[in-house]
Amino acid sequence: MASVLPSPPVLLLSLAALLYVVRWLSDKKRYDLSRIPSAPREIAHWLWGHELLTFQGQATETYTNWAALCGPFFRVKGALFHPDIIVAADHGAVQHIFQNVDDYVKSPSFRPPIANVLGKGLVWAEGDDHKAQRRIIAPAFSSEAIKGMADDISECSEKLESRLTNHVLSAGGAATVNMIEYASTCTLDIIGRVAFGHDFKAGQSTEAKEIHASWSGHVNTGLGFGGFVAMLVMRALPFITMLLTKLPLEAIRAGGRIREITSKLSMRLIESGTVNEKGRDIMSILMKAQRDADSKGEKGEGLTTQQIVDNTNTFIMVGHETTAGSLSFTILELARNPEIQQRLREEIRQVGRDLSYDDIQRLEFLDAVVKEGLRLHPASPQTERVALRDDVIPLSKPITTPTGETLTSVRVKAGQVFHIPFMTMHRNAAVWGPDAAQFNPARWLTPGGVPPPSELPHGWGGLVTFCDGPRNCIGYRLAVFEFKVILATLVRSLEFHETTAVIRQKISPTLQPVVDGKGGLLPLHVTLAP
Ligand code: HEM
Numbered sequence: 001m002a003s004v005l006p007s008p009p010v011l012l013l014s015l016a017a018l019l020y021v022v023r024w025l026s027d028k029k030r031y032d033l034s035r036i037p038s039a040p041r042e043i044a045h046w047l048w049g050h051e052l053l054t055f056q057g058q059a060t061e062t063y064t065n066w067a068a069l070c071g072p073f074f075r076v077k078g079a080l081f082h083p084d085i086i087v088a089a090d091h092g093a094v095q096h097i098f099q100n101v102d103d104y105v106k107s108p109s110f111r112p113p114i115a116n117v118l119g120k121g122l123v124w125a126e127g128d129d130h131k132a133q134r135r136i137i138a139p140a141f142s143s144e145a146i147k148g149m150a151d152d153i154s155e156c157s158e159k160l161e162s163r164l165t166n167h168v169l170s171a172g173g174a175a176t177v178n179m180i181e182y183a184s185t186c187t188l189d190i191i192g193r194v195a196f197g198h199d200f201k202a203g204q205s206t207e208a209k210e211i212h213a214s215w216s217g218h219v220n221t222g223l224g225f226g227g228f229v230a231m232l233v234m235r236a237l238p239f240i241t242m243l244l245t246k247l248p249l250e251a252i253r254a255g256g257r258i259r260e261i262t263s264k265l266s267m268r269l270i271e272s273g274t275v276n277e278k279g280r281d282i283m284s285i286l287m288k289a290q291r292d293a294d295s296k297g298e299k300g301e302g303l304t305t306q307q308i309v310d311n312t313n314t315f316i317m318v319g320h321e322t323t324a325g326s327l328s329f330t331i332l333e334l335a336r337n338p339e340i341q342q343r344l345r346e347e348i349r350q351v352g353r354d355l356s357y358d359d360i361q362r363l364e365f366l367d368a369v370v371k372e373g374l375r376l377h378p379a380s381p382q383t384e385r386v387a388l389r390d391d392v393i394p395l396s397k398p399i400t401t402p403t404g405e406t407l408t409s410v411r412v413k414a415g416q417v418f419h420i421p422f423m424t425m426h427r428n429a430a431v432w433g434p435d436a437a438q439f440n441p442a443r444w445l446t447p448g449g450v451p452p453p454s455e456l457p458h459g460w461g462g463l464v465t466f467c468d469g470p471r472n473c474i475g476y477r478l479a480v481f482e483f484k485v486i487l488a489t490l491v492r493s494l495e496f497h498e499t500t501a502v503i504r505q506k507i508s509p510t511l512q513p514v515v516d517g518k519g520g521l522l523p524l525h526v527t528l529a530p
Contacts, residue, residue, distance in 0.1 A: 032410045035401040037070035049077035059381040059505045060421040089424045091457040092396030098469035104385040109238040119310030140282040150357040152193040157489040160186040180522040184324035191319040196283040214257045219519040222508030262313040322379035330373025333439040335496040368444035375426045378465040382421040422464045497525040
């Protein structure tokens with residue numbers, strides 16, 4: 001007589017299926033993921049989920065559209081069968097995530113590539129290591145320290161102005177330039193000087209050219225479908241990420257190459273004594289802190305030489321393309337709005353002399369233009385966090401579930417992935433009003449022109465451009481100040497006009513202007529200002 005019992009493999013499979021269903025039902029009860037609104041499920045791809053659509057759209061554009069449909073806290077289907085991802089654009093939720101840095105970390109899968117490109121400095125570090133590095137580095141970015149950088153920043157900005165002016169004059173009074181290339185040579189010059197007293201010679205030194213070429217390769221690889229898939233594979237298989245960084249892939253090589261160049265340069269400067277404890281640059285300040293800690297026998301109170309080098313690489317990489325990108329998009333807005341450009345020029349010319357640190361702080365319309373530029377075009381348009389433990393996240397805007405319940409907070413499970421789209425938060429018409437997507441600096445000077453603080457996150461200017469909490473951008477004072485100085489120096493004597501090029505905005509890995517599929521292109525016509 002045949003046995004009525006199923007064979008062992010069938011039994012095992014049935015048991016596994018049963019356990020899966022029990023776990024799924026229990027998770028459904030304990031956590032709220034399935035109760036929060038979802039981006040339209042019918043348009044999600046079976047393999048790529050909603051993620052291919054967000055990759056194909058402009059930077060965070062798809063999230064902005066879904067937030068208008070579902071509210072500022074919703075979920076999307078992950079690619080490669082990854083569990084649903086929460087898209088958090090609710091300012092209360094975002095604030096909670098950014099404040100609790102020990103519970104919400106950057107995705108561990110991306111740490112090896114970060115170490116490959118930037119080294120093990122502030123952007124890479126987590127937990128106590130991060131706290132210790134941050135405490136030691138913070139004084140190098142204080143208001144006082146930035147004031148000490150003002151002369152270098154003015155000189156580099158004036159150099160950029162004369163390069164552009166000469167180019168316009170030699171072209172007969174009008175020239176078309178790739179604004180982002182000019183802007184990034186200037187921001188690289190600035191960070192070279194203030195980070196380690198090095199002159200990148202307006203993009204003409206060998207190192208500057210190599211950094212530029214490697215960065216362009218990195219950006220263009222990230223814009224392609226291969227870059228999208230590589231990112232998903234790294235997330236799905238974190239253990240192979242380490243191996244991937246060792247492979248001779250072009251994108252990986254390009255990232256590592258930049259670190260090689262800047263590390264070699266840092267070591268050469270340290271060994272030659274150019275960077276030393278008497279210098280005012282950031283690297284010298286960190287070396288002095290290291291020496292002081294050593295002489296007092298305070299072990300662990302200074303950074304190691306390798307950490308100093310890695311942080312210098314970090315500042316060079318994250319401190320020049322970021323500012324150059326947001327600045328170039330702001331100049332594009334001025335080109336599209338000639339009356340705003342003229343109003344800014346008049347305010348700057350009223351000073352009637354070379355702009356001092358204090359003049360820059362006093363210019364109200366300049367401040368409004370910079371805030372508006374950084375609201376609409378944050379160099380880092382979104383970030384990602386992963387929950388390390390189960391948690392309850394408070395919401396500013398309650399959610400109504402499909403069964404009609406109201407949720408004022410959401411229970412999430414350890415391992416939950418969050419996408420936090422800064423650009424979506426800044427362009428949310430429900431918060432910023434119907435003209436949220438328009439460039440309107442005057443809103444910052446009009447009573448009631450910007451939403452009240454209770455409706456905004458806690459970051460700089462009520463924006464999350466520089467993130468928020470203990471991991472906010474350590475360089476934000478430097479970024480805002482150099483942004484203002486470069487903009488004021490250029491607009492004072494040059495006039496910017498739009499071209500017919502269609503410029504799209506993509507993320508790779510920072511906000512990129514893309515023309516005809518090619519990244520790093522932002523063409524503008526330039527003339528001398530009357
Ligand atoms: C417009 C220019 C800039 C923007 C929009 C910007 C934005 C940001 C954002 C959003 C973060 C947080 C990223 C995350 O945690 O996911 C960040 C972190 C950071 N930024 Fe910036 N940044 C800019 C310029 C700079 C400059 C000029 C420097 C330094 C020279 C700098 C150094 C850093 C560092 C070291 C971190 C990591 C901080 C930490 O984790 O403790 N940034 N930045």
